[in-house]
Each structure stands twice: as structure tokens, then as C-alpha cells.
Amino acid sequence: MSEITSQPAENGAAPFRSGFVALVGRPNAGKSTLLNACVGEKVAITSPVAQTTRRRLRAVVNTPVSQLVIVDTPGLHKPKDTLGSELNRSALKELADVDVVAMLVDATKPVGRGDEWVANHVAQSDAKKALVLTKADIAKPDQVTAQLEAAQGLCSFDDVIVVSATEGFNIDAFEQVVSGYLPEGPRWFPEDMTSDESDEMLVSEFIREKVLLRTRQEVPHAVGVICDVIEFEKRHVHIEATIYVERESQKGIIVGKKGAMIKSIGIEARRDLEHLFMQKVYLELNVQVKRDWRRDQEEIRRFGYDSGE
Ligand SMILES: Nc1nc2c(ncn2[C@@H]2O[C@H](COP(=O)(O)OP(=O)(O)O)[C@@H](O)[C@H]2O)c(=O)[nH]1
């Protein structure tokens, strides 16, 4: 859909490019799924729950002609509490710091006020702007056409691309389009580096994802996870973590009947963690109540969900 416009270097080869691209958009647009598809492994957690992503996450993607640092951000939305405001702040901050802003729009949901609001912020960024229409695999062709037209009216984009992150459709093309807009420069990061998250944070997030996938309504939003212990032993990784909720009733839901829910969460999280660390994992999970932590700036910071300002 797009041509790389960089000038060939003197020896005839295109110059190597490197820089930053931020993925922004409404909650659930598919930002974290696209990040994982580009990296080729799971670094960001994803779920149908809005505000799954609470932390900015940077991942390094190497292509033959470029090194992209892709920045995943929390979905931009109308905040309801202190946590929500922090998530917005964290996402908006990235707009000023990157070479390319990729605004993601869900092909299956009509373009609405939420997208307009995001686009108004994107328009103010000095970065190059790409419109990325996501979830092409589940959108009907006429839906894609209509969405493209509506989304292109939101802001002046330098490029447009349609992708499916779950099917791996146009992921290479997305990387190519973005690479073309990066400044010339070397690989700034080691080729084997995938993300800037600590092991503790990856553990907490992987566990939180399993809670999100298994709980409903208010419960997923009330959950915060902290990794208390992580020890790399000879034959396994020893992990202890605590799942925090805001109410006793929520604790009951997470624990489940005779501990069935927490057991399932543990089994699923362990499977992902063993994949991540490529080692056996021993995982001990606790559940605790921390009343109204989402309204408490200090608690939000302790969980690592703050914007760092
Ligand atoms: N069918 C389909 N579903 C997708 C695609 N990308 C994301 N999703 C789903 O949409 C939901 C939200 O995705 P996520 O990446 O967490 O969205 P984010 O809030 O923008 O980070 C998840 O259930 C994903 O599995 C896609 O390309 N195709």
C-alpha cells in the first residue's frame, strides 16, 4: 500500500534506519496484539477487557533495514478514576517522544467520538502519522472500505495500512511503512533484546492477564498484581505473587469455590511463564484486599501503573 521513500545510500544500499513508533488508540483497538505480532512472541498482555494495558511497554523489533522500538500504550478513554487519568497521561506522553505515531482503529467498530478524541491528540504530534485499521480478519470488505474513509477524515495521515495481528496479515508491511519514516541511524539496542520490562513486571502482567480473561464486570478493573519473589534456581524459577482486589467479595471471586478459580489462574499463568523463561516454574499465588487502591496515587505508583510524572 505504501512505498518506502528513503534515498539509497552512496553504495546503492538503502540507509539503515532506527527510531520509535507509538501505538495509540481507543481501548481494545488491538495495540498490544499488534505489538506481540511484530515482536513474534508474547511480551504484552491482551484481553477483551478495556484498559488491559496499564503500562507503557517498549519492544525492539529488528528488520533487515531497520530497528524499530515499538511503544505500546494504554488505550485513550474518558477516565473514571485516578488510575484512568494516569493511563491517559501515560499514553499521551508518548506522542511527543516518537518518530512515528500509529493510530489504531478497529475495523469492526464504527468510528466514533472516542476515535475523534484520540485523533485530535494525534494531530498535535510532530511525528509522522500512520493510520492502522486493525482486525481485518473479522471485518467485512465493505466495512473496511467504510471505516477507512471515516478514519481518514479524522486527521491528516501520512500513510494508511490494513492489518490483522491475529492472522499475521500485513505485519511486515506495517513494519516497512514505519521503517520508511524513521531517521537514519544504527541499531541502538542489542538485537536479542525484546522488551524493556523487568522480569517482575512481566510476571505480574502475565498473571493479571489470566485474571482478566476469567473474571467479569468490575472485577478485572479492580485487580492489581505484584510479584513478591522471583528466584532463578538451577532447575526452575521460584515465583511468589500477590493478586490485590478492592473488596472482600472480589477476593471470593478470585479464590473461587474451594480455590478452583485461583488454581486455574495459576495453571494458565504458569504455562505462559514457563514459555517466557524457557524453564519450569513454581508459582505461588496469594490474594489480598487493598481497599479502593485505584483512587490512591501512591498505590497506583506502587503497582507501577502510574505515568511516571
Ligand atoms: N480477530 C482479531 N482480534 C484481534 C485482533 N487484534 C486484537 N484482537 C482482539 O481484540 C481484543 C483487544 O486486543 P488488545 O491487543 O488487548 O487491544 P488494546 O487494548 O488496544 O491493547 C483482544 O481480545 C484481542 O485478541 C485481530 O487482528 N483480529
Ligand SMILES: [Mg+2]
Ligand atoms: Mg493493550
